[in-house]
Amino acid sequence: MRVLLFLKNECRQSFKILCSLAFILALALAIATAIGQTERMIKSSSAKAAEQFDxxxxxxxxxxxxxxxxxxxxxxMVSLTPASVLTLLNGYKGVKWSAPLAFGDRVDDSPLVGTTRSFITLGESRQLKQGRVFATRHEAVAGVHSGLEIGQTVFPHHGRIAGVGHKHDSGFKVVGLLPETGTPWDRAVLVPIEAIWAMHEKDGGLQEPKLESWLTQGQFEKLPGFSAIAVKPVSISDAYKIRQLLSSASAQDARGQSVNLMAIFTGEVLVELYATLDSAMVAFEWFAASSVMISLLAVLITGFILGELRKPQFLQLRTMGAPRSYVMQVVWLLIMSVVASGVIIGMVGGYGLAQIAAIVIGQDTGIAMTPSVGLDEVKVGMLTLGLGAVFALFPAIKIGRSQLR
Structure with a gap:
């Protein structure tokens, strides 16, 4: 009990110094744990966003x-994919559904995407949150975070920068809202792909027949092409067959030129991106680890300094009969109070920094992100405590062995 009372008195006398050290250690630990949480959060959230694109x-x-x-x-920047590829996919039995996508314009801050019913319903496996799928060229289905409501009419503009570019004369009436996906598509506005083509035709565009009619008639020369095609295979083996088939194939575009094709697994490309991210994160992790070690060393040095400053008091305790172990306990507990406070505040601060990163990245990308404290962060906290406990022994032993004079 006397040790705790003396420790309490010492903490009161050196309150500002101890708080400063705890803050420095907490800041370093917060950065270290936030980096790990943010990296894990980016990977898991981006992978989840790609789930509907096999x-x-x-x-x-x-x-x-x-x-x-x-x-x-x-x-x-992506080159156009010839429309004839869609017929090839529709005729392949290993394809569950496929849908063309056309990008380019915006509705205020929301990207405008031309597509078909298959993509909106994901092959009839997804229900809309509200309303229905578009049925005519001048109807649209909006993402749940696009800021649009059913019945509202919107006018897209040229270009992919909000507020820049001439507005189109033809508008779209929102007739449905997609369910929340936690992806950038929650901000998108989806319209019939024929409408995208028609808006960019100089003579007023294509006639009323839908995309499916053109494909059935084989009139590919009338179709400008797609930015990409999303494909859902029936099975894993079909997925590999489709990729092999299209990665070595070519198709003619609307100008009669041959276009080489490629088919990618989103998961494979993400793994490549994650490998690049891992390389960059190694430098950050080393920086964070170095910061924690420097902070612990600062605590250790301060322990020596405080011990020297309080040496007369400790010697007086020894004179009064206090054993060396008593002095060692006081010094060790004094330093560990700083380390423990820094670890607790740092763990909480790291989670807070990761939350801020989630908000900033989420606003920029449209991907819903939620950080979490994992085993790695717990290990970092426990390791810091362990190292702090070991480092605290050095000044404690030195001061405890001081000779009486």
């Missing part, structure tokens, strides 16, 4: 650009 088909080029433009609706 295979992406596009013109041969950058696999990463195809993934980013389609799954995450990022502004990437």
């Amino acid at each position: 295979i992406l088909v596009g013109a041969k080029g950058s696999r990463t650009s195809l993934l980013l433009s389609t799954v995450y609706l990022r502004d990437e």
Whole structure:
């Protein structure tokens, strides 16, 4: 009890110094744990966002650009995929459903995407949150976070930058809302792909027949093409067959030119991106670990300094009959109070920093992100406590062995 009373008195006298040390250690530990939480959060959330895209088909080029433009609706340059590819996919028995996608314009801050019923319903496996699928060229289905409501009419504009570009004359009436997915598609506005083509035709565009009618008639020369095609295979073996088939194939576009194709598994491309992310995160993790070690060393040095400053008091205790172990306990507990406070505040602060990162990244990407404290963060906290306990022994032993004079 006397040890705790003396410790309480010492903490009161050195309150500002101890709080400063605890804050420095907490800040370093918060950064270290936030980095791990943010990395794990980005990987899990981005992988979840890609779940509805098993295979992406596009013109041969950058696999990463195809993934980013389609799954995450990022502004990437992709070449047009000939419309005849869709007929090839529809005729293959290993395809459960396939849907073309066309990007380019916006409705305020929301990306405008041309597609078909198959994508909206995911092959009739998804129900809308409200309303129905578009039935005419001037109807739209909006994402739940697009800020649009059923019955509202919107006018898209050219270009992919909000507020920049001439507005189209034809509008779209929102007739349905997609369920929340936690992906950038929650902000999108989906319209019939024929409407996208018609808006960009100089002479007023294509006539009323729908995409399916053109494909049935084989009139591919009238179709400008797609940005990408989303494909849902029947089985895993079918997925590999589709990729092999299209990765070595080519098709003619509307100008009669041959276009080489590629089919990618979104999971494989994500793994490649994660490998790049891991390489970058190693540097951050080393930086964070170094910060924690430097903070612990600062606590250790301060323990020596405080011990020297309080040496007269400790010697007086020894003179009064206090054993060396008593002095060692006081010094060790004094330093460990700083370490323990820093670890607790740092763990809480790390979670707070990860929450801030989730909000910032989520607002930028449209991907719902939720950080969580995992086993790795607990290990870092326990390791810091353990190292602090060991480091605290050095000043405790040195001061405890001080000779009486």
